[in-house]
Amino acid sequence: MLTSLSIAVRLWASLVTGLLSTLALAQGVSVTDSWVRATVAGQQATGAFMKLTASQALRLVQAGSPVAGLVEIHEMRMDKDVMRMSAIPGLDLPAGRSVELKPGGYHVMLMQLKQQIKDGETVPITLTFQAPDGRKETLEVKALARMLSQPSKHGH
Numbered sequence: 001m002l003t004s005l006s007i008a009v010r011l012w013a014s015l016v017t018g019l020l021s022t023l024a025l026a027q028g029v030s031v032t033d034s035w036v037r038a039t040v041a042g043q044q045a046t047g048a049f050m051k052l053t054a055s056q057a058l059r060l061v062q063a064g065s066p067v068a069g070l071v072e073i074h075e076m077r078m079d080k081d082v083m084r085m086s087a088i089p090g091l092d093l094p095a096g097r098s099v100e101l102k103p104g105g106y107h108v109m110l111m112q113l114k115q116q117i118k119d120g121e122t123v124p125i126t127l128t129f130q131a132p133d134g135r136k137e138t139l140e141v142k143a144l145a146r147m148l149s150q151p152s153k154h155g156h
């Protein structure tokens, strides 16, 4: 299931971005369970979450989306009992180990939203990965927007 999903993502990405990306993707990173927290009207920012598994060590160095004017890679962590969110320059993906972006942890932050993101919509997100030798590859994922009825778990 995970394999077929990752193949589907790769096929889809190669269809969209063409032959160059197909070659670059030989290095292999799979994205599963991607989703975006749906927004209410007027909301300026939201988070995107997913599981990333790279077959070789890679670093997620950039993310972009047509629905957002500014996209950053963020981490959340506890700092003296306060949950803080900050941009990080990149997120390391160790070979063969999946790294989960999830509420309360790492996430792709979509800011300066150009539109409301409604429950059930798909949001294209382009991820750029860098290999240890400096080569970069991009992968486009379609994240499903989900409206959560509960506030995020890390709140008090």
Ligand SMILES: [Cu+2]
Binding pocket: 047, 074, 075, 085, 086, 107, 108, 109
């Ligand atoms: Cu954030």
